[in-house]
Amino acid sequence: MSRHASRRTTxxxxxxxxxxxxxxxxxxxxxxxxxxINDPVVGNQQQLQAEHFKPSTSSTKPEFEKISNKxxxxxxxxxxxxxxxxAKYVRLIGQGTFQNVTLNKIGPGHYLSSQWPxxxxxxxxxxxxxxxxxxxxxxxxLQPGDEVFIETNDSWFTYEYRQTAIVDPTxxxxxxxxxxxxxxxxxxxxxxxxxxCHPKWSNKQRIIVWLELVDEQPHSSGMPxxxxxxxEGE
Amino acid sequence: xxxxxxxxLPGGRVAKVIQLILLAGVVLALLIFVIFPMVDSxxxxxPAINE
Numbered sequence: 001m002s003r004h005a006s007r008r009t010t011x012x013x014x015x016x017x018x019x020x021x022x023x024x025x026x027x028x029x030x031x032x033x034x035x036x037i038n039d040p041v042v043g044n045q046q047q048l049q050a051e052h053f054k055p056s057t058s059s060t061k062p063e064f065e066k067i068s069n070k071x072x073x074x075x076x077x078x079x080x081x082x083x084x085x086x087a088k089y090v091r092l093i094g095q096g097t098f099q100n101v102t103l104n105k106i107g108p109g110h111y112l113s114s115q116w117p118x119x120x121x122x123x124x125x126x127x128x129x130x131x132x133x134x135x136x137x138x139x140x141x142l143q144p145g146d147e148v149f150i151e152t153n154d155s156w157f158t159y160e161y162r163q164t165a166i167v168d169p170t171x172x173x174x175x176x177x178x179x180x181x182x183x184x185x186x187x188x189x190x191x192x193x194x195x196x197c198h199p200k201w202s203n204k205q206r207i208i209v210w211l212e213l214v215d216e217q218p219h220s221s222g223m224p225x226x227x228x229x230x231x232e233g234e
Numbered sequence: 235x236x237x238x239x240x241x242x243l244p245g246g247r248v249a250k251v252i253q254l255i256l257l258a259g260v261v262l263a264l265l266i267f268v269i270f271p272m273v274d275s276x277x278x279x280x281p282a283i284n285e
Contacts (some may be wrong), residue, residue, distance in 0.1 A: 018235045026265065033270050097282040104275075111282070126282035131274060136281065169284050196281040203280050 034131065042133035044142045046107045050079050050090040055153035055219070057095055074101040078117065080108055080125065081149040083230035085138045093150070097126045100105040104128075107135040114175050114193070117150040117157045118216050121177035129196040129207070136196040140164070142209050148192065149227045154219050158226065159211035167206050176206045182210045 010188055020095040055078060071077055073096035082089045094106035102109035108127040115121035127135035142148075165174065173180025175193050185191065190213035198207035217224065243250045 014237075015235045029262075029265060030270055030273065032264055034274070037266065037276065038270070099280070103281065109282070124283075128279055128281050131277070131279045167283075169280070172283055175283055195283055197279060206281070206283055229263055 039131065039134045039137070039139075042136075043135070044134075046091050046133045046135060047089070050092045050107075051088075053079065053092055055079070055151060071095040073098055073112075074106065076106060077110070077154040078150055079229055080152070082142075082146075083227065084142050084146045087233055088231050091127070093125060093137045104132045107133060111175055115177070117186055117192075118155060118190065118213065120188055120190055122175055122179055122193055123150070124175040124193040124195065126195045129198070130200050136194060137200075139194060139196045139207055139209055142194075147214070147226055147230075148194070148211055149221070149224060150192075156215075156217050156219060156221075156224050157213060158163055158215035158224055160214045161190075161209065162212050163210045165208045165210070167208055169203070171206070174206075174210075179210055185210075 049112045053076065058062055060071065073094075075095045076092045077095060078093045080091050080093050091107040093108045094102035095110055096102050096111040096112055103126065108125045110116075111124040114124035117123045129136050129139060142161050144161055144166065148159045148161070150157040150159065162184075163182055167174055167181070171180070174182075175195070178187055178189065179191055179193055182191070192211040192213070194209040194211070195206050197203060198205040215224065240250060240254070243253045245253070
């Protein structure tokens with residue numbers, strides 16, 4: 001091989017090497033952006049939005065029932081508080097689970113086919129575990145004794161943790177009125193289901209957390225004492 | 235590739251380094267504010283059960 005040909009080969013190899021190293025650096029930057037810039041920034045925006053959102057209040061119970069049937073996809077109707085995730089964790093809940101309308105824009109989304117908070121049956125909510133603010137990033141940390149609070153315009157609902165499961169994406173029974181696979185679930189029970197991706201960064205399976213309604217109080221009575229204590233770190 | 239870029243930039247060594255830093259900044263901003271969000275929206279992340 002002539003000296004000229006050898007130099008040219010080296011040159012192309014150098015360019016290829018530089019391109020591969022650049023691609024590696026860009027991929028690392030993407031992961032860093034996702035973990036340390038995008039999710040924290042979007043998550044913080046969702047937190048602030050939820051903190052400033054005031055559900056229109058009503059002293060009469062039927063008020064929510066009146067509006068619930070007319071809720072369009074992406075319409076915000078309540079808030080979810082999960083002290084286990086963070087003492088003051090709060091996110092808005094939008095209607096529906098369409099990604100571009102609710103999950104990617106608002107955060108947690110209510111399954112259209114599931115019941116409303118406090119109703120007999122199953123109030124089911126989905127949210128991203130990674131990306132788009134990752135509202136349910138810590139869903140796997142929920143444990144017995146944990147409570148999740150739902151605020152609507154006329155009520156506060158307290159759900160208590162019951163069980164976690166890993167299922168296939170097609171296991172629709174987990175969000176049915178009597179959640180399939182939930183130990184002790186029975187007709188007439190008032191449940192809540194939280195769903196998200198599993199494992200993180202994958203669409204392969206879903207992580208499911210089931211909770212059961214343990215308390216309900218009118219919105220006018222203010223934030224539940226347990227939530228207030230949790231937020232104050234007691 | 236980077237060697238060629240360095241040679242193509244005008245000025246002395248300091249000027250070249252400053253230009254390289256500025257270029258890197260522009261590329262980084264482009265990645266953070268345009269490319270990464272675009273890529274992110276293309277990656278499927280489906281947290282819902284397939285109803």
